[in-house]
Amino acid sequence: MRATLVTLKKSASSTRWLARQANDPYVKGRIGADAGGVTYRSRSSFKLISLLDKRFPKVIVDLGAAPGGWSQVIRRKARPQDLVFALDILDMEPLKGVEVLKGDFLEQAIQKRLRARIMEGIYGGALVHPDHRDHRMVDLVLSDMMGPMTGNKLADVRTSLDLVEAASAFAFANLKEAPRVGKGDPRSTGGHLVIKFFMHPDMVEFQKQVLEPRFRKVAVPKPKESRKESSEAYFVCLGYKGDPNRL
Numbered sequence: 001m002r003a004t005l006v007t008l009k010k011s012a013s014s015t016r017w018l019a020r021q022a023n024d025p026y027v028k029g030r031i032g033a034d035a036g037g038v039t040y041r042s043r044s045s046f047k048l049i050s051l052l053d054k055r056f057p058k059v060i061v062d063l064g065a066a067p068g069g070w071s072q073v074i075r076r077k078a079r080p081q082d083l084v085f086a087l088d089i090l091d092m093e094p095l096k097g098v099e100v101l102k103g104d105f106l107e108q109a110i111q112k113r114l115r116a117r118i119m120e121g122i123y124g125g126a127l128v129h130p131d132h133r134d135h136r137m138v139d140l141v142l143s144d145m146m147g148p149m150t151g152n153k154l155a156d157v158r159t160s161l162d163l164v165e166a167a168s169a170f171a172f173a174n175l176k177e178a179p180r181v182g183k184g185d186p187r188s189t190g191g192h193l194v195i196k197f198f199m200h201p202d203m204v205e206f207q208k209q210v211l212e213p214r215f216r217k218v219a220v221p222k223p224k225e226s227r228k229e230s231s232e233a234y235f236v237c238l239g240y241k242g243d244p245n246r247l
Contacts (some may be wrong), residue, residue, distance in 0.1 A: 001041070045233045059083045059122065061114070062098075062147030063105055063167055063198075066090040071098045074142075083121045087114055087240075105145065107167055115174065125233065139175040143167035143195040160198045161206065164235075167195050169211060175240040178216070190240040199231045211237050213244040 060078070062071045065086035074084050075097045084098045087110070093099050103110035122137050145167060147159035176193030190239060194216070197203050211218045216239030 014172065015025055020063075021182075053174040057122070059118065060084075060140045061118070061138055061142065062086040063141065063143040063170070064088055064163075065100070066092040068095050068100075070142055070144055071095055071100075074098075082136065083118070085118060087116065088219050105170075111170060118174070123158070136174060136177050138191055138227050139173075139176055140192045140194070141175060143193075148168075157198055157200045157202065160200075161202055164195050164197050164203070164206065165210075168193065171237075171240070172243070174216065177242040178239055190238075193237040193240070195233070195235045196232055197235060207235060212236060214241055215240060 058079075058081075060074050060082065061076065062085065066088035068086065071084060071086040072095060075095060077083060080097075086092060086095070086098050087103065087105055089102070089104045091102065091166075094100060099121065099159065101110075101114060101117065103113065105111065105114075117214045118138065120135050141223070143163070145157070145163040147163060148155055171191070172195045175193065178190030193211075207218060207220070215237040217237070219236045219238075220233050221236060222233050
């Protein structure tokens with residue numbers, strides 16, 4: 001009898017999941033039914049479309065990129081000359097116009113390799129000594145990274161915060177920095193950062209203490225494409241100003 005009850009419970013859960021998927025407009029859109037004929041690689045593609053600013057950047061880094069939904073959106077909206085780099089610890093199918101790298105972003109050697117590929121993409125064969133190259137050349141860093149869920153809320157939040165901190169540190173070291181000029185000056189944009197996280201009081205503190213002092217604007221929108229029951233949200237950080245402690 002117990003086995004039968006478990007089976008029925010699983011069956012009911014599976015039925016609810018299938019029904020939700022069947023009625024989800026973004027799942028339908030992902031497979032092309034409502035996407036103007038475009039087949040997106042993941043549901044998260046629609047979240048990024050909602051979050052993207054109309055002014056499109058030139059050098060974009062997509063962290064936690066697999067299966068490639070965000071990179072796909074970026075490449076479709078980007079100009080031919082724009083550079084798109086995608087990194088994930090998982091395999092990702094090739095995507096035209098996107099340089100895909102595989103590795104664990106939390107390893108410094110992988111971050112170093114990613115930076116080297118960015119520099120090579122920007123400078124190409126230009127005769128510029130590495131010491132004289134401007135490493136702050138990235139316009140947009142995206143992070144959809146998420147660790148494996150354990151069911152332990154405290155551990156899952158800690159993993160999420162670790163990934164947010166790592167992505168932020170990479171962005172601080174590589175984003176274009178807004179010159180210290182008056183508001184409204186066309187040079188005052190600076191690079192942008194979009195990071196997924198799981199809502200928790202620690203994330204509120206991170207926003208106030210780390211992100212807001214470094215960006216002109218930090219918002220936390222919840223895309224309408226996210227499911228209501230999901231605790232995920234996004235930091236959308238616009239206009240990188242640099243280290244607030246630097247004189």
